[in-house]
Amino acid sequence: MPTFDNPFDPDRALTSGCSCGRHASASAHDDDLRLQLQCAAVESEEKRFEGVVASAVMRAVFPKDASRRAFLKSVGASTAVAALSQVFPLKTATEVFAQGGALEKKDLKVGFIPITCATPIIMAAPMGFYSKQGLNVEVIKTAGWAVIRDKTLNKEYDAAHMLSPMPIAITMGVGSTPVPFAVPAIENINGQAITLSVKHKDKRDPKSWKGFKFAVPFDYSMHNYLLRYYLAEHGIDPDTDVQIRAVPPPEMVANLRADNIDGFLGPDPMNQRAVYDGVGFIHMLSKEMWDGHPCCAFAASREFISAAPNSYAALLRAIIEATAFAAKAENRKQIAAAIAPANYINQPEIVLEQILTGTFADGLGNVKTDAKRLDFDPFPWESFAIWIMTQMKRWGQIKGEVDYAGIAKQVYLATDTTKLMTEAGLTPPVTTSKSFSVMGKTFDPAKPAAYLDSFAIKKAS
Amino acid sequence: MPSSLSLRAAIVSVALLLVFLIGWHIATRGTGATATMSPEYARLMGATATQGKSAMPGPLDVGAKLWEHIKSPFYDKGPNDKGLGIQLGYSIARVLLGYLLAVVFAAPLGFLIGMSPLMSKALDPFIQILKPISPLAWMPLALYTIKDSSVSAIFVIFICALWPMLINTAFGVAAVRKEWINVARTLEVGNVRRAFTVILPAAAPTILTGMRISIGIAWLVIVAAEMLVGGTGIGYFVWNEWNNLSITNVIIAILFIGLIGMILDQILARFARMVTFPE
Numbered sequence: 001m002p003t004f005d006n007p008f009d010p011d012r013a014l015t016s017g018c019s020c021g022r023h024a025s026a027s028a029h030d031d032d033l034r035l036q037l038q039c040a041a042v043e044s045e046e047k048r049f050e051g052v053v054a055s056a057v058m059r060a061v062f063p064k065d066a067s068r069r070a071f072l073k074s075v076g077a078s079t080a081v082a083a084l085s086q087v088f089p090l091k092t093a094t095e096v097f098a099q100g101g102a103l104e105k106k107d108l109k110v111g112f113i114p115i116t117c118a119t120p121i122i123m124a125a126p127m128g129f130y131s132k133q134g135l136n137v138e139v140i141k142t143a144g145w146a147v148i149r150d151k152t153l154n155k156e157y158d159a160a161h162m163l164s165p166m167p168i169a170i171t172m173g174v175g176s177t178p179v180p181f182a183v184p185a186i187e188n189i190n191g192q193a194i195t196l197s198v199k200h201k202d203k204r205d206p207k208s209w210k211g212f213k214f215a216v217p218f219d220y221s222m223h224n225y226l227l228r229y230y231l232a233e234h235g236i237d238p239d240t241d242v243q244i245r246a247v248p249p250p251e252m253v254a255n256l257r258a259d260n261i262d263g264f265l266g267p268d269p270m271n272q273r274a275v276y277d278g279v280g281f282i283h284m285l286s287k288e289m290w291d292g293h294p295c296c297a298f299a300a301s302r303e304f305i306s307a308a309p310n311s312y313a314a315l316l317r318a319i320i321e322a323t324a325f326a327a328k329a330e331n332r333k334q335i336a337a338a339i340a341p342a343n344y345i346n347q348p349e350i351v352l353e354q355i356l357t358g359t360f361a362d363g364l365g366n367v368k369t370d371a372k373r374l375d376f377d378p379f380p381w382e383s384f385a386i387w388i389m390t391q392m393k394r395w396g397q398i399k400g401e402v403d404y405a406g407i408a409k410q411v412y413l414a415t416d417t418t419k420l421m422t423e424a425g426l427t428p429p430v431t432t433s434k435s436f437s438v439m440g441k442t443f444d445p446a447k448p449a450a451y452l453d454s455f456a457i458k459k460a461s
Numbered sequence: 462m463p464s465s466l467s468l469r470a471a472i473v474s475v476a477l478l479l480v481f482l483i484g485w486h487i488a489t490r491g492t493g494a495t496a497t498m499s500p501e502y503a504r505l506m507g508a509t510a511t512q513g514k515s516a517m518p519g520p521l522d523v524g525a526k527l528w529e530h531i532k533s534p535f536y537d538k539g540p541n542d543k544g545l546g547i548q549l550g551y552s553i554a555r556v557l558l559g560y561l562l563a564v565v566f567a568a569p570l571g572f573l574i575g576m577s578p579l580m581s582k583a584l585d586p587f588i589q590i591l592k593p594i595s596p597l598a599w600m601p602l603a604l605y606t607i608k609d610s611s612v613s614a615i616f617v618i619f620i621c622a623l624w625p626m627l628i629n630t631a632f633g634v635a636a637v638r639k640e641w642i643n644v645a646r647t648l649e650v651g652n653v654r655r656a657f658t659v660i661l662p663a664a665a666p667t668i669l670t671g672m673r674i675s676i677g678i679a680w681l682v683i684v685a686a687e688m689l690v691g692g693t694g695i696g697y698f699v700w701n702e703w704n705n706l707s708i709t710n711v712i713i714a715i716l717f718i719g720l721i722g723m724i725l726d727q728i729l730a731r732f733a734r735m736v737t738f739p740e
Binding site: 114125138139140141142143147150151154155156249250253254257273275276277278341342343344346347348350354360361365366367 | 498499501502504505506507509510516538539540541542604605608609610688689690691692697700701702703704705706
């Protein structure tokens, strides 16, 4: 098997000749394999796993074998190992890998929407986090949230990037047939903004926004709930005083340019793109409303999780490690470069860099700095789900009695994530629910009904 | 005079194109540096905001990008970034598959309707209701029931290519001159032989006209269908570049969609000429 070779040997091909590449012919390979099996004790399992992981990493770093050989010849194998260990925790990765059982399915398809919220899902492909787990994951750009929902329900995708309220809506059967879905990891926290057209430069007070037309990407999105929350806090009824439309992100910028909408609460890179193109300015970051709010999620159906538990665990490990890598400020520039190409987000690198590093032009002539503008924390707090449900109910998307805690526990898999984060050497929180404050108002996940009652502007009866 | 006529027509065509290109170039010229910005701020902004470059690309931008695409039409940089040649290939393959399926379905059914007044009357209400449905309206239903996006796209092509072919075939078959059928009957030609030697050649020009209309519609629909389901194909390419707000690439895609559509139409037109006979 090629994955068990020494990948740091410059003269070894990772793929060629026989199935392992070490022999001239398949029969020579078989003979050798028989010999090896007879004295299998010599080579420890740990050593083999190390080879598997290192090969995967090397392949990810050097997709072309020729460049890998050239690199190894020029710096030497030991330097290469040292250099790689700096970037990839080879030892930890090996241990984690060793714990996983046999993968039921190695070729997986994961759908994503080309926005920065999907950063960990996307970057895990070019930066080798999936291959490190022995997975061959194709990340597939998808045309819209409804399509991602349908393709995941149709099992074309094994897992997908979704807006964090979507799996809750799908599980409850709101806007689709009810299918049990799960969120084992939150993709990103913060990272959205209210962008207004440059012609509204002087209208910074939300109270003067009556009659505005706004865009959000999807009805079941944090964008929708946050915009409604923000407007309502300033005395504007989002259902009667303004118009809120569901508009795909790229059309937000185009509509802003065409004067069709006055602003949007949208995902990045579109906020920054509107600034970059000179058509909009960033009124406020979503972080300023609720620091640490979830936005997008990594979601899979319960069926996939039970049918292929090891593949699912490996996939989740990759996502969690990618998220941990993305959470470090020093890696952000490198990530921006990795996800900018047409195969992934397909945006100018400088736009992504501004979002990820948090040093950005605001569209009003200032360069602002907020290192946490977009951040990554995979932990799927159950209280996030409960807050989302209070807002679904507040705006009439769901009616009647809601089993807040029950659904939150069922969809947001905080317990699974805790286990995997510990395995990956991270420190998960000890509880699965936490209190937080949205625009200065504290949310107690134990009392969702009281929270809902406290709002003056709402649709819920 | 005909040669000089086509020559003069060509000259007018080129002149019109030049006028269009020059007008386009002038309309999309930038205005030069717009506002004064600090260099640090300007570094973070795009050319539209800093140099007053028009948001609409000019013909020179499009030309340069076009050349890039033509130089490497078949590159493959992963599942979401393939050359224009590959994208067009996917779209054409989908169209042909759905279209051939429609031919297989529509030709015999059209014959049946054309030859049997009973079936014609019986199937008429269905055809009348199904014909005016926009092909994309089928998409959600197809996605929901077929549960496979590429098969759904092919199904949508099939369903939209079906009706013009069906109606034209039925009409062509029904409109075969009564004398010819009577002559065949007098000569005691069997039903099958009559269908193939008398009716088919007589109805072929009408059938091919239906097929020509169908391929045009199929090509129109594939772009929209691929924009909806994503994945691969020229429609996906347009959507992907739209996501990137790259109008240059969108224009190039439009150009290619037009070219391929024209080629498909011309192929069917040639077939139609081959089976047409002078009366």
